[in-house]
Amino acid sequence: xxxxxxxxxxxxxxxxxxxxxxxxxxxxxxxxxxxxxxxxxxxxxxxxxxxxxxxxxxxxxxxxxxxxxxxxxxxxxxxxxxxxxxxxxxxxxxxxxxxxxxxxxxxxxxxxxxxxxxxxxxxxxxxxxxxxxxxxxxxxxxxxxxxxxxxxxxxxxxxxxxxxxxxxxxxxxxxxxxxxxxxxxxxxxxxxxxxxxxxxxxxxxxxxxxxxxxxxxxxxxxxxxxxxxxxxxxxxxxxxxxxxxxxxxxxxxxxxxxxxxxxxxxxxxxxxxxxxxxxxxxxxxxxxxxxxxxxxxxxxxxxxxxxxxxxxxxxxxxxxxxxxxxxxxxxxxxxxxxxxxxxxxxxxxxxxxxxxxxxxxxxxxxxxxxxxxxxxxxxxxxxxxxxxxxxxxxxxxxxxxxxxxxxxxxxxxxxxxxxxxxxxxxxxxxxxxxxxxxxxxxxxxxxxxxxxxxxxxxxxxxxxxxxxxxxxxxxxxxxxxxxxxxxxxxxxxxxx
Numbered sequence: 001x002x003x004x005x006x007x008x009x010x011x012x013x014x015x016x017x018x019x020x021x022x023x024x025x026x027x028x029x030x031x032x033x034x035x036x037x038x039x040x041x042x043x044x045x046x047x048x049x050x051x052x053x054x055x056x057x058x059x060x061x062x063x064x065x066x067x068x069x070x071x072x073x074x075x076x077x078x079x080x081x082x083x084x085x086x087x088x089x090x091x092x093x094x095x096x097x098x099x100x101x102x103x104x105x106x107x108x109x110x111x112x113x114x115x116x117x118x119x120x121x122x123x124x125x126x127x128x129x130x131x132x133x134x135x136x137x138x139x140x141x142x143x144x145x146x147x148x149x150x151x152x153x154x155x156x157x158x159x160x161x162x163x164x165x166x167x168x169x170x171x172x173x174x175x176x177x178x179x180x181x182x183x184x185x186x187x188x189x190x191x192x193x194x195x196x197x198x199x200x201x202x203x204x205x206x207x208x209x210x211x212x213x214x215x216x217x218x219x220x221x222x223x224x225x226x227x228x229x230x231x232x233x234x235x236x237x238x239x240x241x242x243x244x245x246x247x248x249x250x251x252x253x254x255x256x257x258x259x260x261x262x263x264x265x266x267x268x269x270x271x272x273x274x275x276x277x278x279x280x281x282x283x284x285x286x287x288x289x290x291x292x293x294x295x296x297x298x299x300x301x302x303x304x305x306x307x308x309x310x311x312x313x314x315x316x317x318x319x320x321x322x323x324x325x326x327x328x329x330x331x332x333x334x335x336x337x338x339x340x341x342x343x344x345x346x347x348x349x350x351x352x353x354x355x356x357x358x359x360x361x362x363x364x365x366x367x368x369x370x371x372x373x374x375x376x377x378x379x380x381x382x383x384x385x386x387x388x389x390x391x392x393x394x395x396x397x398x399x400x401x402x403x404x405x406x407x408x409x410x411x412x413x414x415x416x417x418x419x420x421x422x423x424x425x426x427x428x429x430x431x432x433x434x435x436x437x438x439x440x441x442x443x444x445x446x447x448x449x450x451x452x453x454x455x456x457x458x459x460x461x462x463x464x465x466x467x468x469x470x471x472x473x474x475x476x477x478x479x480x481x482x483x484x485x486x487x488x489x490x491x492x493x494x495x496x
Contacts, residue, residue, distance in 0.1 A: 011145045018108050019141065027105055031139040034116045036063045041086035047121055048129055055121045062131060064089060065116040065139065067168065068109055069146075078106070079130075082115060083168070085178075091117050092124075093133040105138050112142030112168075160485050161493055176487055179298065180475050184251060186294050187271065187471075194286070196247040196273065201236035203229060203253065209453065210234035211468075212389070212445040213256040216266075229255035232468065233272045234392065235453045238421060241464050242456045246276040251471060262483045263413060266492050269471035274421070278465030280404045283418040284381060287408055287467065288317055291379070298478050306477050307411045309377050317408070321384035322368050329371040334364045335399070357441040361386020361401065376409035391431040391447055393419035410477060418467035425457035 008016070022029040043062060047055065066082035066089070076095040081088050095103040097119075109115065116137035122130050147169060159166040159173070166173040188198060206225070208215050210232030217226050233250045240248050254270045275282055291313045295302050302314030323334045330350065337343050343363035347354050352366050364386050376382070383406040387395060393403040404420035422428050432449040439446035475487040485491040 009145075012143060015110055015141065015143050015145075018110075021108060022105070022138065022141070025101065025105055027138050029138070029141040031114070034065050034137060034139055036065045036116065038062050038064060039086045040064065040066070040082075040084050040089040043089060043121070043131075044087070044129060050121070050129075052123050055123060058120060061118060061120060061134075063116065063118045064131065066114065067142075068111055068113045068115060071109065071111060073107070076103075080109070082117065085174075090124075090128055090130045091119075091133050092122070092130050093117075093136060097132065097134055098136055102136050106136045109138070110142060110145070112144070112146045113138065114140040114142070157493065160491050163489055173486070176475070176479050176481060177489065179479050180487060183294055183298060183475055183478055184471065186297050187251070187290065190290050190293055191249050191273065194247070196249045196275075197245060199237070199240060199245070199248050199250050200252065201230075201233050201240075201250060203255075205230045207235075207448050207450045207452070209447045209450045210392070212391075212447070214258050214444055216255045216257045231256055233270060234466065234468065235450060237272055237274050238461060238464070238466070239453065239456045241274050241276050242459055242461050246462075247274070249273040260492060260494075262485075263473060263476070265472065265484050265488055268484075268488075271469040271471050271474075272466070273468075274464055274466045276462040276464050279420040279463060280383070280406060280418060280465060282465040283467040284317075284319075284406065287381075287416060287418070288313075288379075294474075294478055304477065304480060306480050307413075307482060309411055311378060311410055311477075313379055313410075317379040317381050319381045319383065319406075321402075322364060322372075322382055322386075323384060323402075325372045325382060326364065326367045329375070330367065332367070334367070355442075357438050357443050359388050361388030365389050373409070373414075374412050376412055378410070380409045381406045382409060387431075388434075390419070391435050392422055392428075394422045394424075395427070413473060415473060415477070416467055416469045418465070421461065421464040421466045423457065423461035423464060425454055428457055429454055 019029045043064070064082060064084065066084035068080055069083045069088060070081040072079045078093050079090060080093070081090050093103070093106055098106070116139055117131055117133050118135040119131045119133040122132045124130050147165060159170070167177060192198070204227045206227055208228050208231065210230070211234065213231040215228040215231050217228060220227050231254055233252060233254065237248055237250060249272065251269065251271050253267060255267055257266060258264065260266065273286070292302055295304060295313050303310055303312045327333050332346060334343070337346070337360070340359045343360045344354060344358065347363050347366060350367070352363070352370050354363060354366060358366070384396065384402045385405040387401060387403050390403040390405050393405040396402040396404055406418050408415040422431070432447060432454070435447040436449055439448070472484050472487050475481070476484060479487065481487055
């Protein structure tokens with residue numbers, strides 16, 4: 001059944017009615033190339049302190065382009081503002097300055113139209129730097145009017161569905177959109193200077209591995225075989241360490257077929273870093289240094305307000321084991337618990353939910369999630385994860401029930417996951433086999449046995465430190481943003 005065409009509003013009809021009038025004036029309503037020689041912010045920075053006399057003596061002709069955001073017509077003259085990617089700039093146009101024909105073109109303008117302007121600078125009576133237009137060029141007609149008060153709409157989801165309007169109307173959306181690539185560039189520059197090489201690995205993977213998560217499944221027709229959209233880049237990157245690249249990182253898309261909320265999107269950007277001849281301490285040092293560097297570059301300091309808390313990444317981050325933190329909150333010392341039966345009994349006594357595949361380590365993690373996570377506001381490095389929930393990390397030599405792994409928590413949210421990587425192929429196979437049993441017992445997030453990765457390990461993986469970050473959550477933190485949808489230009493949305 002064909003969808004009924006939407007009825008045009010009076011404003012939309014009026015704008016369409018102007019199209020033949022542009023053509024009568026010899027103007028293309030939907031534009032052509034336009035060369036500008038400056039942008040709004042550069043003009044303001046360069047000339048804001050000039051006096052009216054200095055501006056009058058200037059010979060430089062400025063050419064700008066942007067979208068009309070404000071018009072005040074006064075018969076044979078008008079003030080209007082144009083917006084380019086750097087901000088707003090005020091323009092003043094008079095019929096005796098541009099000529100009658102050019103002014104006729106201007107008079108057809110509506111809010112939202114994209115135009116070019118050429119002229120010299122002046123200051124208004126209130127001292128506002130303004131372009132006195134000597135030539136006006138129409139570039140693109142906006143057939144729909146801009147929302148009057150788009151920022152603050154009751155239906156906030158419309159901002160994400162129509163990100164293009166959000167970027168036009170919302171200064172904060174533009175700030176974040178331009179800040180995101182700046183932060184990513186900071187990360188790349190930092191790692192490049194440390195001797196790391198940026199690489200790209202496959203998104204389609206035949207084996208589920210590298211993390212514990214539900215995958216998206218797709219089908220390759222030529223091979224008649226199902227593939228996963230990668231949930232992590234870990235195993236591929238560690239193969240490159242085996243190959244002798246020594247220090248590698250990847251910033252790329254990963255996919256997890258799970259729920260959506262203010263900190264999770266099914267399609268997200270991950271950063272994974274691997275350093276040969278390093279360990280967990282190497283990753284701790286890298287993390288603290290990188291976070292301080294980004295904070296200072298983005299904000300000028302180390303204090304950031306996020307989710308209602310002032311967080312300082314300047315001091316040394318707190319380090320504490322998962323067992324220590326659980327003991328602080330509950331008084332239970334899981335280091336002294338010796339069996340799964342005892343752990344499950346403690347879970348039942350403390351009303352901690354468990355699943356049928358849970359063993360000793362799973363129970364500790366469940367206690368941590370219930371009693372500890374929501375208290376970790378200032379940067380805290382949590383280490384000593386149970387082996388059951390860490391199939392790819394090296395065992396703790398002092399207590400093999402635990403692993404050489406840490407997670408960074410800030411504002412009660414997890415920011416990264418780091419390992420001293422497991423490089424013993426015999427131990428790794430045992431871990432994979434244990435994961436396979438969990439998968440058979442109903443844990444859909446458990447890893448599969450990756451024979452290709454095991455084969456690579458048998459050629460020798462040097463002692464290695466590895467870490468993975470969620471880039472989107474990092475952007476949220478450094479921009480002080482509450483929702484992941486604000487830092488992803490086109491987030492996944494539910495149907496209307």
